[in-house]
Each structure stands twice: as C-alpha cells, then as structure tokens.
Amino acid sequence: MTLLDFARGPALAVSFAVFTFGVAWRVLFLVLLPWSRDRSVARGSAPSAVVGAVRGFARHLWPRKAFAGAARFTTVNGYVMHFGLAIAFFGFAPHILFLQSVFGVHWPNLPSGLVSVASVVTLVSLVLALGHRFVSPVLRLISTANDYFSWFVTALPVVSGLMAVSHLWAPYETLLAVHLLSVALLLIWFPFGKLMHAFLVFVTRSETAIHYSRRGTVL
Amino acid sequence: MTTVIDRNAATRKFLAHTEGHLATYLEGCLHCGLCAEACHFYVASRDPKHTPAYKLFPIAKAHRRNKFPLALLGLAPRVSAEDLQHWEELLFDSCTMCGRCTMACPMGIDIASIVGEARQAWVAAGLGPADLFAAADSSRDHGSPLGVTPEKLRERIEWIADEHEVEIPLDRPKADVLLTLSSVETMKYPDSVASMAKLLNHAGVSWTLSTKGYEATNFGYLAGKADIAKTMVQRIVAAAEGIGAKTVIIPECGHAFGVLRWSASNMIGRPLPFEVLHITEYLAQLKRAGKLHLKPLTEPITYHDPCQISRRGGATADARYLLQDFATDFHEMTPTGNENWCCGGGGGVQAIGRAANLRYQVFKLKMDQVEKSGAKTMVSACSNCRLTMDESKAHWKWDGGLASLVELIAEHLVEKPAS
Ligand code: SF4
Numbered sequence: 001m002t003l004l005d006f007a008r009g010p011a012l013a014v015s016f017a018v019f020t021f022g023v024a025w026r027v028l029f030l031v032l033l034p035w036s037r038d039r040s041v042a043r044g045s046a047p048s049a050v051v052g053a054v055r056g057f058a059r060h061l062w063p064r065k066a067f068a069g070a071a072r073f074t075t076v077n078g079y080v081m082h083f084g085l086a087i088a089f090f091g092f093a094p095h096i097l098f099l100q101s102v103f104g105v106h107w108p109n110l111p112s113g114l115v116s117v118a119s120v121v122t123l124v125s126l127v128l129a130l131g132h133r134f135v136s137p138v139l140r141l142i143s144t145a146n147d148y149f150s151w152f153v154t155a156l157p158v159v160s161g162l163m164a165v166s167h168l169w170a171p172y173e174t175l176l177a178v179h180l181l182s183v184a185l186l187l188i189w190f191p192f193g194k195l196m197h198a199f200l201v202f203v204t205r206s207e208t209a210i211h212y213s214r215r216g217t218v219l
Numbered sequence: 220m221t222t223v224i225d226r227n228a229a230t231r232k233f234l235a236h237t238e239g240h241l242a243t244y245l246e247g248c249l250h251c252g253l254c255a256e257a258c259h260f261y262v263a264s265r266d267p268k269h270t271p272a273y274k275l276f277p278i279a280k281a282h283r284r285n286k287f288p289l290a291l292l293g294l295a296p297r298v299s300a301e302d303l304q305h306w307e308e309l310l311f312d313s314c315t316m317c318g319r320c321t322m323a324c325p326m327g328i329d330i331a332s333i334v335g336e337a338r339q340a341w342v343a344a345g346l347g348p349a350d351l352f353a354a355a356d357s358s359r360d361h362g363s364p365l366g367v368t369p370e371k372l373r374e375r376i377e378w379i380a381d382e383h384e385v386e387i388p389l390d391r392p393k394a395d396v397l398l399t400l401s402s403v404e405t406m407k408y409p410d411s412v413a414s415m416a417k418l419l420n421h422a423g424v425s426w427t428l429s430t431k432g433y434e435a436t437n438f439g440y441l442a443g444k445a446d447i448a449k450t451m452v453q454r455i456v457a458a459a460e461g462i463g464a465k466t467v468i469i470p471e472c473g474h475a476f477g478v479l480r481w482s483a484s485n486m487i488g489r490p491l492p493f494e495v496l497h498i499t500e501y502l503a504q505l506k507r508a509g510k511l512h513l514k515p516l517t518e519p520i521t522y523h524d525p526c527q528i529s530r531r532g533g534a535t536a537d538a539r540y541l542l543q544d545f546a547t548d549f550h551e552m553t554p555t556g557n558e559n560w561c562c563g564g565g566g567g568v569q570a571i572g573r574a575a576n577l578r579y580q581v582f583k584l585k586m587d588q589v590e591k592s593g594a595k596t597m598v599s600a601c602s603n604c605r606l607t608m609d610e611s612k613a614h615w616k617w618d619g620g621l622a623s624l625v626e627l628i629a630e631h632l633v634e635k636p637a638s
Pocket residue numbers: 257258259260270271274313314315316317318319320321330331334
C-alpha cells in the first residue's frame with residue numbers, strides 16, 4: 001500500500017468516522033444535559049422560541065454599530081477565512097469528484113484560478129489571525145494550546161493543497177497524500193477542540209437568544 | 220489568620236452549574252477576544268485580565284477536567300486554590316453582570332449568567348469579598364443590606380411621610396399592589412420613596428408597603444449565596460400573598476428587578492403568584508391609562524439605561540415612553556438603550572470597597588458620554604447606579620447633574636385637570 005493509498009483509504013475512513021461520531025457525541029452530550037426549565041413569565045410581546053432563536057442568530061452575524069470599530073478586523077478576517085475555506089473546499093473540481101465518489105452527490109465546480117485565489121486569501125487571513133493572536137495582549141492572555149493547534153490543523157490542508165496543485169517541492173502523489181493526511185488530522189481533531197464551534201454556534205446563539213427573547217430583548 | 224480554601228467544594232459548585240446549559244457556553248468560546256472591548260472594566264483599565272472570556276477560565280477548567288474528553292484520561296489540571304484567589308477579583312470586583320459582552324460575542328455566550336452562578340463557588344471555597352458577603356448576611360439577619368429592620372423601616376417611613384407630607388401606607392391588610400424598596404433609597408435617597416408614594420397616590424392605586432417583605436435588593440444573589448437569595452425572594456412572595464397583591468413593584472433598582480422578575484420563580488421552584496413590574500414599567504402603564512398628569516421638564520437631560528432593566532430586563536422602551544412628551548430637551552447618549560455602558564457598580568460591585576477605584580475609572584466613560592450628548596443631567600432609574608455615579612461624580616468633582624427618573628416625574632406632577 002502506498003502512502004497515497006493509505007491516505008485515501010483507511011486514513012480518511014477512520015478520521016471521517018471519528019469526526020462523525022465525535023461530533024454527534026458532543027452535540028448529544030450537550031443537548032441531553034438537564035436543561036433547567038425557566039419558570040419566569042415571558043413578556044407578552046416575546047416571540048416563540050424558534051423565532052427568538054432565529055432572530056438572535058441573525059443578530060450575531062455582524063457586530064452592532066457600538067462594537068463595529070473594535071470588531072472590524074476580527075469579523076472581516078473571520079468571514080474572509082471561512083468563505084475562503086468554503087470556496088476552496090466545495091468549489092474545487094477534484095474535491096467535488098472525490099465527494100461524489102463517496103457520497104454520490106455533485107455540483108458544478110468553480111474555475112480553478114478562483115479556487116487558487118480563494119486558497120491563498122484564506123491562508124493570508126489565517127496568518128493574519130495568528131499574528132493578531134501573537135500581538136494582541138488580550139488574545140495572548142486568553143489563547144490556549146487548543147487555539148494554536150486548531151489553527152495549525154486548519155492551515156495545514158490549505159498549505160498542502162496549494163502545494164499539491166502547484167507541484168511544489170515533491171512529487172504530486174506525495175503532496176496529495178500529505179494533503180489527504182492533513183485533512184484526516186483536521187477531521188480527527190475537529191470534535192475534540194474548538195473547531196466544534198461550527199456546530200456549537202447554533203446551540204450557544206439560540207440558547208442566549210431564547211433566554212433573552214422571553215425578556216423582550218435581544219443580546 | 221489563615222483561610223482554608225476549599226477548592227474541592229468550589230469545584231463541586233462549578234460542576235453543579237455546568238450540569239446544565241452553561242456547559243455549551245464554556246465549550247463554545249472561540250478565544251477571539253471580541254468581548255474585551257465591550258466590557259467597561261477592560262475599556263477603563265486596558266488590562267487584559269478584565270477580558271470577559273478570561274473570567275470564565277476557572278469554571279471552564281473545572282468543566283474540562285471533569286467532562287469529556289479529557290476527563291477520561293484524567294489529564295486536565297484541577298482548579299487550584301491559587302486560581303480561586305487570582306480570579307476572585309475578576310468575578311466579583313470587575314464584573315457587574317451587565318451582559319454587554321454577550322452582545323459583542325460572535326457565539327452569543329452569556330457571560331453575565333455564568334458569572335452569577337460561578338460566584339457560588341467562591342462562597343463554597345471560603346473566599347470572596349467580605350463587605351459584599353456582609354451585605355448579604357445582613358439582608359438575611361436584619362432584613363436589608365443596610366440594616367433596615369422592620370422596626371427601622373416603620374420609623375423611617377413615618378419620618379419620610381412627615382417630611383414630604385405624603386401618605387405612605389404600611390402593612391395594609393389588603394392591597395392590589397405591593398411596593399418594595401431598595402434600602403439604598405430608604406436610607407440614602409428618601410425622596411425616591413416619597414416620590415413613588417406620591418405617584419401611586421396620585422393615580423389612585425390600592426397599594427402598600429409591608430414589613431414582612433420590603434427589601435427589593437437581593438444581595439444573596441449578588442454574593443453567590445443561593446440560600447440567602449431564596450430567603451429574600453420568599454419574604455416578598457409571602458408578603459404579597461398575605462395581602463393578596465396582584466402586582467409587586469420593584470423600585471429604582473436594576474438587579475432587584477432582574478432577580479425578582481426573571482430568576483425568582485426558578486429559585487422557589489414555582490411561578491410567582493403575581494406580576495413583577497419595575498417602577499418605570501408601572502408608571503408607563505399609568506401613563507398609557509391616562510393616570511399621570513405632568514408638566515414638562517425643560518432642562519437638557521439624558522437617560523442612563525440600567526443594565527438589568529434595559530439590556531437584560533427588556534424594559535428599555537418604557538423609560539423612553541415615559542420621557543416622551545415630558546422631557547422636552549431629551550438627548551440620547553451614544554451608545555444608548557440596550558448597548559449603553561454600565562455605571563460600573565452593578566452586580567454587587569458597588570458594595571465592594573476595594574473596587575472603588577475601578578468604578579471611578581469606569582465612570583469616565585459615562586462622563587464622556589454625557590458631555591458628548593449635550594445634556595446637563597444624567598437621569599437613571601436605578602438607585603444603585605445613582606449611588607455609584609454620585610460617588611464617582613464626587614471623586615472626579617464632575618459638574619454634570621445626576622437625577623432619578625421617578626423623582627423627576629413626581630416633581631412634575633400636576634393635579635388632575637378638572638374634567
Ligand atoms: S457582563 Fe459586563 S462587566 Fe461582566 S464581563 Fe461582561 S461586559 Fe464585563
């Protein structure tokens with residue numbers, strides 16, 4: 001078995017299983033915790049929990065004016081990074097082919113030039129985010145190993161992917177194998193670290209929104 | 220004297236509170252730091268330790284140690300006595316539980332609620348600010364944080380009624396409305412008590428004060444002493460049930476409103492048998508019903524939204540409604556309403572002596588806001604905000620005015636126009 005066979009086969013299969021079960025376990029674990037019932041009487045004007053949750057979720061998509069100045073860099077950079085990742089992951093033709101072979105669904109791809117630009121932009125925003133973490137006294141204080149490792153496992157597939165498509169430094173097959181292994185690492189780490197925010201964001205925002213929409217306010 | 224710090228008891232308290240919904244918050248924090256600039260303590264001090272997310276570290280540590288996945292390996296460190304000592308100042312002196320950071324947090328993490336619950340761990344460990352704890356203990360033992368016993372209340376109310384020539388019913392056997400008081404008002408701002416009495420009498424409300432349940436503030440909650448918090452709630456519930464009150468009015472006190480309106484029923488495990496209204500909400504109802512007759516207030520004023528009444532209480536609009544057509548030279552601050560900056564003394568911080576300097580620093584934000592608004596006087600609807608701001612004003616020798624919304628309204632009452 002070559003390294004590429006291993007990466008494509010068992011490595012991805014196992015990591016995907018860890019990802020799926022890990023995420024399901026963590027989400028279920030949280031959802032199944034005893035949620036205390038709120039006996040306070042909601043305001044008459046309070047929306048239903050679902051409407052409150054959706055409103056609260058939307059409210060947090062972009063900072064309010066009062067916070068916009070201070071939050072601008074983190075917010076814009078964060079969106080650039082997330083959209084860049086999405087474009088590179090879902091828009092790249094070989095990714096789509098691979099996903100089709102596994103899940104059987106497919107969609108039109110984006111031009112590879114655009115995907116390359118998105119990947120480079122993503123990488124730049126990741127580097128900026130890390131730089132910010134290093135220079136900001138607040139971020140330095142609150143950053144933990146989890147933050148740095150999560151950054152690392154996110155950046156690795158982007159870097160290795162870019163290297164693979166540009167055939168840099170090593171044979172394509174080796175680079176592809178490294179790229180796939182980096183994806184496997186990302187998938188395995190996902191449920192254990194802060195990447196889980198991709199799922200938890202729905203829980204935390206809704207939880208807060210429901211709590212406060214009963215009070216007639218959106219936080 | 221050496222204090223024995225019981226970190227295990229503290230950890231158990233932390234874990235008791237992560238049994239439920241708080242766990243998601245602790246697992247969801249991105250360490251993005253966006254909450255820092257939303258917190259008046261960070262903005263005033265520029266000290267990274269005042270970052271809201273950092274305040275959650277000890278409870279998050281306890282949670283990590285005991286919950287999946289590291290719990291299985293036993294690898295995560297335990298909460299230490301040093302952690303508890305280091306974070307005491309951050310969870311007590313420098314968090315007013317104002318909720319502003321939640322607005323800035325991309326995950327919507329409700330740090331104020333976590334801090335409220337986490338304070339109980341310091342009580343369990345045998346740590347915490349002595350003066351705040353004394354205020355809580357005094358509430359349990361004497362009826363109020365400032366030592367207003369039922370007898371003292373009676374004397375004080377008689378004096379206020381005489382002084383202001385206003386009828387203040389106390390211990391009426393039956394009434395529709397039970398008015399509660401903050402001892403800050405009873406002792407330091409008696410005009411406020413007289414004003415509420417005037418307004419309720421003017422509107423012809425059937426109301427009373429009760430020596431069985433009069434103290435609106437709940438220092439038990441603020442100190443992390445859940446048993447005292449419950450006792451304080453039970454006193455009001457018993458008093459209201461005794462007189463058959465349909466409504467309990469919370470005076471100008473933000474956290475008193477937050478606790479009784481939104482947490483009390485959860486503390487006693489049953490819905491409250493009456494509705495709870497903040498005095499501004501009640502006055503807004505009277506105004507809607509055409510029962511408030513006021514002459515205009517023409518001085519340039521602005522309104523300071525108490526965090527627990529506006530941002531975390533949902534009564535933002537009622538204060539504006541009261542000011543509408545009444546304060547003819549009204550100026551909003553920037554930011555205002557639900558985004559308003561805290562006074563720096565909520566959440567029990569006002570009662571913590573060693574936090575005074577930090578409060579003064581925070582007040583600079585308020586002075587700046589008022590000056591930019593063009594108003595000369597900052598009006599509030601919370602006596603705790605007012606006390607905090609009065610002290611800070613004296614510290615900085617600030618020449619801006621401070622006033623109470625209820626007092627202003629009472630001063631501008633006109634007798635009912637002849638129909
Ligand atoms: S609740 Fe208010 S005081 Fe506490 S950390 Fe958040 S912004 Fe700061």
